[in-house]
Amino acid sequence: MSDSFRSQLKQGKLLIAPMVTFSCPEAAEILADVGYDWLFLDAEHSTYAPSDLQAIVGRVSHKIPSLVRLPAPEEVPIKKALDLGAAGIIAPQVNSVEQAEQIVSWSRYSPEGTRGVGLGRAHGYGFTFDDYLAKANAETTVVVQAEHIDAVNAIEQIVAVPGVDAVLIGPYDLSASMKRIGEIDHPEVTGAIDHVTEVCLKNNMPLGIFGVTVDAVKPYIDKGFTLITVGVDTVMLGHAARKMLGQVKG
Numbered sequence: 001m002s003d004s005f006r007s008q009l010k011q012g013k014l015l016i017a018p019m020v021t022f023s024c025p026e027a028a029e030i031l032a033d034v035g036y037d038w039l040f041l042d043a044e045h046s047t048y049a050p051s052d053l054q055a056i057v058g059r060v061s062h063k064i065p066s067l068v069r070l071p072a073p074e075e076v077p078i079k080k081a082l083d084l085g086a087a088g089i090i091a092p093q094v095n096s097v098e099q100a101e102q103i104v105s106w107s108r109y110s111p112e113g114t115r116g117v118g119l120g121r122a123h124g125y126g127f128t129f130d131d132y133l134a135k136a137n138a139e140t141t142v143v144v145q146a147e148h149i150d151a152v153n154a155i156e157q158i159v160a161v162p163g164v165d166a167v168l169i170g171p172y173d174l175s176a177s178m179k180r181i182g183e184i185d186h187p188e189v190t191g192a193i194d195h196v197t198e199v200c201l202k203n204n205m206p207l208g209i210f211g212v213t214v215d216a217v218k219p220y221i222d223k224g225f226t227l228i229t230v231g232v233d234t235v236m237l238g239h240a241a242r243k244m245l246g247q248v249k250g
Contacts, residue, residue, distance in 0.1 A: 004139040005038060005065040005087040009165055009206050012226055013037075017067075019210065019232045021046040025059035027233055032060040039066040040210075040229045043077070044092050054084040054121060061085050067141060073099060075106045075116075082107065083120030088141025090168060095150035097157035104163035107142050109133060112163070141165050143208060143227070147173035152192045159205045166227050167200050168208035169193055197223060 008015060015037040020028050023046070028039060039060065041053060057066050065087035070077040073091040081089050091103045105113040115136075119126040122136075142163055146155060147170025159167065171184040171193060180186045200207045201224055208227030211217035217230045 004135075004141075005067075006139050006141040006165055008037075009141060009227065012206070014221065014226050014228065016228045016230060018236070019229050020056070021048075022233050023048055023052040023056075025055045028056045028066075029059050029063075031233065032064040036064065038087070039064055040090070041066050041068045041086070043071050043081070044069045050080050050084070053081065053086075057085045058121060067143065073103055078103070078106045079116050079118065082115070082136075082140060083118045083122050085120070085122040087139070088143065088165070090143040090145060092145045092170070093148060093151075093173070094144035094146070094158065095148045096154050097161060100144055100158045100161040100164055103144060104142055104161060107140055108137050108163060112137050143168050145170050145173075146196050147171075148177040149174065149192065150177070152196055155196050155199045159200055159203045164205070166206040166208050167196065168210070168227060169196055170210070197225075 017036050017038045017040045018031050019040045019042050020031060021042050031039060041056060043053060053068060060066060067088045067090050068081035068086045069090040069092060070081065073094055078089055089107060094100050094103060106115055107113060109115045109117065119129065123129045123132045143166045144158065144164055145168045146152060151158065152174070158164065171189065172182065174192060175181055175184050175186065175189045178188055178192065180189055183189060197207060206227055207225040208229070209217055209220040209225050210229040212232060212235060214230060217228050221228060
């Protein structure tokens with residue numbers, strides 16, 4: 001990992017991750033050894049405690065960067081995720097320019113932001129404090145999610161916020177905010193996604209998407225999306241087990 005994850009993102013590299021929801025570090029370590037570019041640690045919809053995240057990041061950080069999707073777009077979860085050594089954060093439900101500015105501020109140390117100063121795993125528990133501070137602002141990745149119609153309507157302003165490194169579209173929450181829950185192929189929903197896509201590409205803002213299958217993400221890769229999350233550990237385990245059982249039974 002010679003280049004920081006943020007640097008690779010800015011270079012336009014295709015960066016592929018699985019979504020990790022199991023709290024056991026072994027599962028994340030297995031996925032880290034498969035050959036993915038990063039891990040999407042989902043603290044929004046999983047049962048992760050901060051100690052679970054620290055165990056996972058501690059197990060895999062020498063192999064692969066991790067981004068933590070926060071349980072909420074708030075200051076304390078950002079401090080915890082970054083202090084434990086994550087390469088960056090994914091903030092859900094960022095629906096206004098003010099929210100985007102606040103997320104960036106909480107993720108950056110003074111004078112660029114207002115991130116609280118602690119002595120966590122990222123700082124070597126104090127032993128590498130100065131080294132970490134010297135690079136943290138330049139290397140910490142901040143991804144905001146566009147998953148509400150309000151975010152779609154404010155996307156031009158959101159992508160202009162300094163320090164926002166990528167926009168991750170959430171089709172399902174977006175459809176719900178448009179009273180089309182689950183109808184991610186409805187013309188109104190796809191139109192909103194297309195608008196976000198157009199604005200981001202026009203402004204050289206990296207785009208991200210999540211899909212359970214390869215078929216779900218391939219069209220977005222073809223459109224220029226580079227921050228790709230494909231598959232969920234729980235689903236992959238279930239499918240692999242079902243396939244093997246079927247083969248054994250004949």
